[in-house]
Amino acid sequence: MSLRIEAAQLGHLLEVIRNAGYDLLGPTVRDGAIAIDRISQLSDLPQGITDEQEKGLYRLRTQASPSYFGFSAPAQTFRRFLQPPTQTIFWASRDTPGGPLRMRSGSNVDSKLAFIGVKACDLAAIGVHDVVFGCDPNPQRPAADPLIKDQLYGMRRENLLIIATECGQAGSTCFCASMNTGPEIEAGYDLRITEFVDGEHWMLIDAGSEQGDTLLSHLAGRPASEDDLTTREQLLERTRRSMGRSLDTRNLPQQLARSFDSPAWEDIAERCLSCANCTLSCPTCFCTDIEDATDITGRTAIRTQRWDSCFNKEISWLHGGQVRKSTASRYRQWLTHKLSTWHDQFGSSGCVGCGRCITWCPVGIDITEEAARLTAGTEASS
Amino acid sequence: MTGRDSVDGLWAPQALRIANKVQESTDVFSFELELEQSFDIRPGQFNMLYAFGKGEVPISMSAGPPTTTRLVHTIRNVGKITTDICAREPGEEIELRGPFGNTWPLESALGGDVVIVAGGIGLAPMRPVIQALLANLEQYRRISVVCGARSPYELIFREDVEEWSARRDLDFHATVDIAPRGWTGTVGVVTSVIEQLSFEPQRTTVMTCGPEIMMRFTADAFCDRGVPAESIFLSMERNMKCAVGFCGHCMYGPHIICRDGPVFRYSRLRDLLHIREL
Structure with missing residues (x-):
């Protein structure tokens, strides 16, 4: 059942969540962008702020609307709170060379996290990572080994509280409607908020879990009316129509699987700097490197896991050289993985349509344009 | 709370004592490792062999059939990790984790x-x-x-x-x-x-x-x-x-x-x- 609340109730909700022992993480303005960071109260949210996004362009603007979530994909994603950019896997030590190895665990998970204001695209991305890291609560396909899961990710994920928000406006690099990940949010949340500014500033809140139900019981509001629900439908329809980008996904994985020899990759490589911005801003990218090192005594070793990128040459190191030497091959790996081979590997697309890779590409390479170009003319053969 | 007190089983290597070392060619060595517990690895599968503070390399099992007493790996000395491992002698240990990967189709090949x-x-x-x-x-x-x-x-x-x-x-x-x-x-x-x-x-x-x-x-x-x-x-x-x-x-x-x-x-x-x- 949906509850209609005054927007100011959101502050109370944050307080209830904080009092339940959660660390709150949500959108906040930092360095001229919407970052995802620790927040503690309503005033930390970017109220009255919206964003302008285009190829290689990101800018914040103030707007007359007092909305708290009136922006599209934040500059950062929630990824780094479930899979930190750097974490210690273990410490190992031996007192004598060749002596027995003593192991100690590295990074710990010592707090419960609450994600506030998760957009539809970013919520879908968490679902994608759940599958990748063996933590999908409802596996669609049998895992190779159901016992294998990323333990640190799983521990953070298990206690995660998700307060999702539906977008009332799509950005000009958004295409979640094409990827079927938004703008409506159907599952995967504890609470779902839809924000409205129409003379009044109010919200519809739905619970998607028992925990959500409990939180909801702390809020003063009234059951949503038919009109309220219709207003939500209309808002989502407006958002759907305002998507700045679109991607035709019919047969896309199959068409891209036949595109590996296309000359278009070379053309993209003429522009691509191989800078890895797209992979760092992407909410579904998950590649990591493992680094082993010792301290200066040589008696203590550390294993560190850190974000990697398919644009780094070293990722494909084999037998003293790189497999993917050219920028063309690395961009091809990135795009075909997102839109085609992800389906083979994990049973879904690896793209959620957030548009960050378009916005944050310093040379303005647009995944929707490139995918369309790569598949143009292959329709007949499909 | 949810803190972990032990190393994730996925990442924790176990140490196995080298029982025998055979030089197979100029730069290739086989190591027979003693097993104290049974280790269910099958032809085609591999382990990640660890060199302290240097890293890991994936190495296939190189002798079978799987026995409960010996695990054999054959390693070519090509980089800093394999150099470290290849320098070890009987009595010393090799740390590894595994097994990983799938197996050769010995069953489906039956009868042909x-x-x-x-x-x-x-x-x-x-x-x-x-x-x-x-x-x-x-x-x-x-x-x-x-x-x-x-x-x-x-x-x-x-x-x-x-x-x-x-x-x-x-x-x-x-x-x-x-x-x-x-x-x-x-x-x-x-x-x-x-x-x-x-x-x-x-x-x-x-x-x-x-x-x-x-x-x-x-x-x-x-x-x-x-x-x-x-x-x-x-x-x-x-x-x-x-x-x-x-x-x-x-x-x-x-x-x-x-x-x-x-x-x-x-x-x-x-x-x-x-x-x-x-």
């Missing part, structure tokens, strides 16, 4: 002809298969082994090779690219030997491990002789860090080699092997 084609160090992952076949000869028809190396000096497992060459129940061929005086085996690439093999294509299982280019030509040679691509198995290699599909290093088009492989049917690789820099 089997051809093994190995190139260089690629013989290491194939040796447990050859041993398993020889231990169950009556369950297979004709068994052929083609073993290629750059030169006789790079041919590993010499004792086994001598024994296999002498057997009448095994059609064994060793071939080298460059032969010194005194070499009595074949000279030439493995595909030139494949032409001489006898097998019934529709009832044949091919398993090959070696350089990618060798495996591709090998697979094509068997396809040309009528073996279905589904019955030809290749063991693929890419950079691996986690060994369970989480780190993204060993992606190969639609496949994650550590998770979906390393053994793949040729039918699932044929369209990929010709793609450069995949």
